Amino acid sequence: MPNETVVGSVSVGPVARGSKSEQRTVTLTTDERVWLLRRIDGPRWGTDPKLVELDGHRIRAVGHAGTGSFLITSWDFADDDPDG
Numbered sequence: 001m002p003n004e005t006v007v008g009s010v011s012v013g014p015v016a017r018g019s020k021s022e023q024r025t026v027t028l029t030t031d032e033r034v035w036l037l038r039r040i041d042g043p044r045w046g047t048d049p050k051l052v053e054l055d056g057h058r059i060r061a062v063g064h065a066g067t068g069s070f071l072i073t074s075w076d077f078a079d080d081d082p083d084g
Helices: none
Strands: 004-015 023-029 034-039 058-065 069-077
Antiparallel strands (some): 023 034
């Protein structure tokens, strides 16, 4: 699976409201779509403490794009992020 690079804003909040899959998780919002953001070696359900630290930041994420999740292998702050 080839790596992709996307830039977007990270947020933490509920997804799939009202369904049995409802959960609080980390998302990455790009200009094109919203991804569930996961680390390959991170938890598969709920919030990943390491990704929660990115809440409110714009990042450049490298990883694998799936149908609903982006599996992040590395990241850095985007040029337009205050911490970048």
